[in-house]
Amino acid sequence: MNICFIMYPWKEIDPENDTSLALIKECVKRGHGVAMCTPANLTIRDSVTNAFCRVINRMEKVPSTLKSFYAKATLREEMLPLAGFDAIFFRANPPLDPIMLNFLDSVKDDVFIINSLQGMREANNKLYTAAFGDAHSNIIPNTHVSKNKDYLVRQIKESKADKMIIKPLNGFGGSGVILIEKSAMNNINSLLDFYINSSDGSSNYVILQDYIEGADQGDVRILMLNGEAIGAMKRVPGSDDHRSNVSAGGSIAKHTLTKTEKALCKQIGPKLVKDGLYFVGIDVIGGKLVEVNVMSPGGITYMNKVYKNKVKIQEKVIDFLESKVVDNLQAFDRRSRLRKRVEDA
Template sequence: MKICFLMYPWERIEPETDSTLRLIHEAALRGLTVVLTTPNNLTIRESVAYAFCNVLKKTTKVSTNIPSFYKSAEFKRCKLPMGGFDVIIMRANPPLDTTALNFLDSVRNDVFIMNDIDGLRIANNKLYPASFSGDAARFIPVTHVSKSQDYLEQVLEESPTEKMIMKPLNGFGGQGVIVVEKSAQQNFRSLLDFYIGGDQENYVILQEYVEGANYGDIRILMLNGEPIGAMRRVPSEKDIRSNIHAGGKEVKHVITKDEKRLCKAIGAQLVRDGLYLVGLDVINGKLIEVNVLSPGGITRINKLNRTRLQKHIIDFIENVVSARELVIERKNSFRKVIEDAEAI
């Protein structure tokens, strides 16, 4: 199997914790052809999508120690057609590069892309949870999104709770997430000026404050609509954000019955949208965000639970590719029968 990771630059990887590196290592252990590239390396020649890629050399035995594997990895530089891969794994960091998705539109019928490019288009920002309906809707906190300062001030004024969460629509990694309180409402317009911008450039989210947020959130990794692992992220004493990159720390967590109900309620839609590998951020049974572009947590969940989630993920990918190849093989065999009949 030939697998391409469309990701951030190799030199920016933190080998002790990086989730993408775990997937690359698992693929290399299996002897798969592993190729890395970045969105900036995509190109088109004569209407064919290519990328300037780094092909992992298979000259030495793959070390079972992942940081050692990272340090010893050697690559060959090539320009390769994107349609020649069996699978493309999207692991570029936010924000989403929509131009990169446009490059891949021409190969989407020939290559299994995870996550699906249309799924990424509709789910790459914090509006996606609002698309869940039916039973899933009860797991979504009350959320308001606007560029109107007057409206957002009215929302805060009329809120039944003393405080709300405010964050930029296109933020990531916990950037810009703050608590706003009615008692400090005189500062609210100034905050909106900053978040929205003078020319009303940016949308702002005002969200119901979920009780228990001060104790952190739960990151649940979903694969093909099912939970495969989780951890609790606890914020530092001086920050409301539980993101690891914002100073939070990870703690072992067993998925609760309510969280399982949440996963079941949204799992089918995730699969329909082609979002096979996602990270859910959950607080007190409420779905706060769906991370679809490069969900992390594999390394920390592995460590807390003595597991290897990357094995399950690559197993899934191999099964999908095998099923697609079987369909093509059957189609070709049927076409051959028809061609033979025509020749008689």
């Protein structure tokens, strides 16, 4: 099987904690061909979508640790047609480039892509969580999204809570997430101006969300595969930061899903699968869904560490990827045989 990872540059990989590297290493370990490219490496030649790829050379023995694998892997550069791969694993960081998706539209019927292009279009930012909320559901915290500063200020003033969370719509890794308090209303206007107004004259959407009690104790990252939870960890904020993201200084701990969290996963799982969002990371606080991460969900290496490699999540993910490729090949073979019978009739 040949797999192309569309992701961030190889040189930006954290060789000890990178989820993409764990997935790549698992593919190489199984003997699959692996190539990597960034969204900027996509190109069209003679009406065929290609990518300037960095291909991992075959290894006689795959090192046991991520760090040694990263150090010993050798790469060669080749221009390759995307439709020639069996699967494309999308792992690029936000924000989502719509032009890049247009490139991939040309091959979506030829190769299995995880996650689906339409699913990523719908769920690549923090608005997607609203799809799981309704008048009878308490699955998500009360949320406002707007570019209108006056509206956002009014919502802060009218909120019964003393604290709220403000964050940019397209942020990731905890960047730009701020805890605000009514006692500091004098700073809210300038803060919203900073978030909404860009230097190029455009404006940005801002998310205003009810603060969930217990958030100061951290959140739970759950990895979902094909609509089911396959791993979880508790992320605890550092002493000088309210954010629990590991990239923002948070620490990690074991976590067993609660009854409420299991029910949440069961409720949202079918929609994730329906939207083609097979590998997803969700963030949960107090049993409420805060974010759905569909572009480059992380956490595999950290979960493996806290559970002392008793649960190797990358194996489950690549097992699933292989099964989808086999299903697609069998379906293609069946269609070909049936069409031949009709042609020969």
